[in-house]
Amino acid sequence: xxxxxxxxxxxxxxxxxxxxxxxxxxxxxxxxxxxxxxxxxxxxxxxxxxxxxxxxxxxxxxxxxxxxxxxxxxxxxxxxxxxxxxxxxxxxxxxxxxxxxxxxxxxxxxxxxxxxxxxxxxxxxxxxxxxxxxxxxxxxxxxxxxxxxxxxxxxxxxxxxxxxxxxxxxxxxxxxxxxxxxxxxxxxxxxxxxxxxxxxxxxxxxxxxxxxxxxxxxxxxxxxxxxxxxxxxxxxxxxxxxxxxxxxxxxxxxxxxxxxxxx
Numbered sequence: 001x002x003x004x005x006x007x008x009x010x011x012x013x014x015x016x017x018x019x020x021x022x023x024x025x026x027x028x029x030x031x032x033x034x035x036x037x038x039x040x041x042x043x044x045x046x047x048x049x050x051x052x053x054x055x056x057x058x059x060x061x062x063x064x065x066x067x068x069x070x071x072x073x074x075x076x077x078x079x080x081x082x083x084x085x086x087x088x089x090x091x092x093x094x095x096x097x098x099x100x101x102x103x104x105x106x107x108x109x110x111x112x113x114x115x116x117x118x119x120x121x122x123x124x125x126x127x128x129x130x131x132x133x134x135x136x137x138x139x140x141x142x143x144x145x146x147x148x149x150x151x152x153x154x155x156x157x158x159x160x161x162x163x164x165x166x167x168x169x170x171x172x173x174x175x176x177x178x179x180x181x182x183x184x185x186x187x188x189x190x191x192x193x194x195x196x197x198x199x200x201x202x203x204x205x206x207x208x209x210x211x212x213x214x215x216x217x218x219x220x221x222x223x224x225x226x227x228x229x230x231x232x233x234x235x236x237x238x239x240x241x242x243x244x245x246x247x248x249x250x251x252x253x254x255x256x257x258x259x260x261x262x263x
Contacts, residue, residue, distance in 0.1 A: 051236035055178075059249045062159050062176040062231055067253045069115050069128045069144045070227050074099035074257035077120035077139060084257075087118040088141055093213050099257065100224040102184050104206040110148035110182040111205060113229070116141060128161035129173040147172070148182050159231070180246060181232030187252070188223045197225045197258045225258040 016024075074097075076087035084097030094101060094116065101114045118141045119125040119133040126132050128144040136142075143164040149172065151157030158177035186208060187199035208220040230250040237243045 048237060048240075055233060055236055055247070058176045058178060059231070059233065062179060063229065063249065063251045065128060065161070065175060066113070066146060066229055067251060068126065069146075070100070070113075070229075070253040071256045072117045072125060073115045073224075073255050075117035075119075075125065077118065077123055082118065082139075087139075088116050090212075093210075095210065095212055095219065095222060098221050100186065100227065100255065101221060102186070102205040104204045108181075110180075111184040112145060112147045113182070113184050113227070114143055114145040116143050118142075127163045128175070129163050131163070146182065148179055150180075178234045178236075179231055180234055181230075183230040183232075185228040185230075186220065186224045187226035187228065188220045189225065190218070190220075190223075197223070199225050202228060224255060226252055226254050228252045 074084060074088070076082040076084070084099075086096075088094070088097050088099060090096040090098075099116050101116075103112045105111045115128075117125070118139055119127075119136075120139050121133055121137060124132055127142055128146065133140055133142070145162045145164070147160050147162070149155070149157055149160045156174060156177045157180065159175045159179040159182070160172040161175050162172040183204075185202040185204060187202050188208070189197060189199060190201050203220060206214070208214060209216040209218045210221045211219060213221075228250065230248055232246050232248050235243055235245055235247045238245045
């Protein structure tokens, strides 16, 4: 091949220029950045959905347990052998037959809620810690107390339940972590112009009249027909823009012993 032809072929064969390489790299980085952003958004969406689902599960469980216990307030197994006054005796701050009691927390402390009822041996009536009467004899009056305890490592903070018995106070059981507050209002009837149990007033524990605790006239604790519970949860999305630090859930619960023809 002539020398001129070889030189011409060498001049016509060349690689990518620096500008072309830079444009290629820029396009690749742009596409890679879009892919990383997409993956990050998918992961964030998955985290958000999981966190909200867990929060909803915890809220449902907490309010379901409280509802079941409150609805059982004042229960006793045999209406022939038992009546409210002798099934739930007067003791401490409790009057005879009184099924509901509580304390009002001074901020930032939370309220407590206690519920009493009598169960028969192996009757399947659940206590707030998930157990039932399997060892307390033919019948036994139990007190279920809900409270909020702050985190104290290694113990987690959250909604706790304690079941009392005559010999000792059983240790509190963590029901749901992440609950940082509980506010309780008690639905009572103060207008006795009509002979029914319909609620006309909601009061906090420190507003309730009772001969043994707050003798301001009347006995509100014996007239509780419903309980309004407000639980405050830590918001798992609090670090995201526009999200509040906590979320509240509430439920109004009827005391079944006060239902029926009187309401």
